[in-house]
Amino acid sequence: MAILTDYDKDQQSQKSSPSPPSSILSFNAVLDPSNPLEFLKSAFDFVNQNSDMFKTTASEKKISSLVKNIRDKIKAEEEAVKKAALEEEKKKKLAPNQANGLDMENHSWGQNLQEVTVTVPVPHGTKARDVSCVIKSNSLEVGLKGSAPIVQGELFQAVKTDDSYWSLEDQKMISVLMTKCDKSKWWKSLFKGGPEIDVQKAEPEPSKLSDLDGETRSAVEKMMFDQRQKQMGLPTSQEIENQEMLNKFMAQNPNFNLSGAKKM
Numbered sequence: 253m254a255i256l257t258d259y260d261k262d263q264q265s266q267k268s269s270p271s272p273p274s275s276i277l278s279f280n281a282v283l284d285p286s287n288p289l290e291f292l293k294s295a296f297d298f299v300n301q302n303s304d305m306f307k308t309t310a311s312e313k314k315i316s317s318l319v320k321n322i323r324d325k326i327k328a329e330e331e332a333v334k335k336a337a338l339e340e341e342k343k344k345k346l347a348p349n350q351a352n353g354l355d356m357e358n359h360s361w362g363q364n365l366q367e368v369t370v371t372v373p374v375p376h377g378t379k380a381r382d383v384s385c386v387i388k389s390n391s392l393e394v395g396l397k398g399s400a401p402i403v404q405g406e407l408f409q410a411v412k413t414d415d416s417y418w419s420l421e422d423q424k425m426i427s428v429l430m431t432k433c434d435k436s437k438w439w440k441s442l443f444k445g446g447p448e449i450d451v452q453k454a455e456p457e458p459s460k461l462s463d464l465d466g467e468t469r470s471a472v473e474k475m476m477f478d479q480r481q482k483q484m485g486l487p488t489s490q491e492i493e494n495q496e497m498l499n500k501f502m503a504q505n506p507n508f509n510l511s512g513a514k515k516m
Contacts, residue, residue: 277298277302279295279298281294281295281298345440345448345449345450346447346448346449346450347449347450347453348449348450348451348453348454349362350362351363351369352364352438352449352454352455353368353369353439353442353449354441354442354447354449356447358372358373358402358403359371359372359373359394359402359403361442363432363438363439363454364456364457365432365435365436365437365438365456366431366432366435367429367430367431367432368411368429368430368432368439368442369427369428369429369430370392370394370403370427370428370430370442371425371426371427371428372394372395372402372403372425372426372428373424373425374396374402374420374424374425374426375424376423376424377423377424378396378420378423378424379420379423380420381397382396382397383395383396383397383418383420383426384396384397384401385418385426385428387411387413387416387417387418387428387430388413389410389411389412389413389433390406390407390410390411391404391405391406391407392404392405392407392428392430392442392443394418394426394428405442405443405444405445405446406443406444406445407430407442407443407444408439408440408441408442408443408444408446409432409433409434409437409439410432410433410434411430411431411432411433412430412431412432412433415431416428416429416430416431417429438451438454439451474489477489478490
């Protein structure tokens with residue numbers, strides 16, 4: 253019968269007991285936001301002194317990957333902030349009325365790409381001599397003489413005063429028409445700082461051929477003709493022109509043989 257001595261017990265206990273965990277070291281440093289590289293240098297020196305991390309080239313890839321992940325995180329956060337700001341801005345913009353403007357409490361305005369119109373209700377029976385309307389290139393003031401202006405402000409964009417005017421309709425409505433200086437853009441609001449519309453929802457009026465200049469009108473008519481010809485399976489204006497040129501050439505060169513020519 254074997255006898256287990258105290259020495260054997262101690263040896264067995266040492267073998268069966270797990271090895272103690274490696275020591276965990278603490279790192280203390282102060283970060284100066286104006287000089288973050290000094291903080292990183294201290295951290296890297298500490299890691300180098302207490303580990304084998306920098307003894308392999310893999311450490312560079314790991315650090316580069318860490319930096320890339322941080323950059324991606326920053327970029328994602330910035331994009332999220334921009335997206336939220338755009339959504340908030342979009343919520344502030346109002347859907348335009350049928351005239352591509354807004355109906356306000358004391359006036360209504362609308363627009364097309366060429367002009368801006370403003371209508372201001374006034375007491376029934378108002379005479380033209382009672383109206384006060386001042387149209388300047390960058391401002392508008394509408395009201396009744398002897399009273400505070402009903403509508404007043406700095407226009408969203410400049411207008412041509414020589415091509416702008418007002419009229420009194422049915423003795424109850426002041427109507428103002430102003431011609432835009434820039435006829436390529438929609439106005440977001442009537443006055444700077446005023447409620448804005450979502451210009452992406454603005455709808456231009458259908459253009460009339462009679463409103464177009466000669467060159468543009470000819471181009472539009474040509475496109476409309478070609479579209480009708482294609483729908484009916486007939487040659488387009490270019491194909492007709494090519495055929496006429498070929499017929500003219502053949503008339504001038506009756507002995508020319510086209511049998512070996514390739515079709516373009």
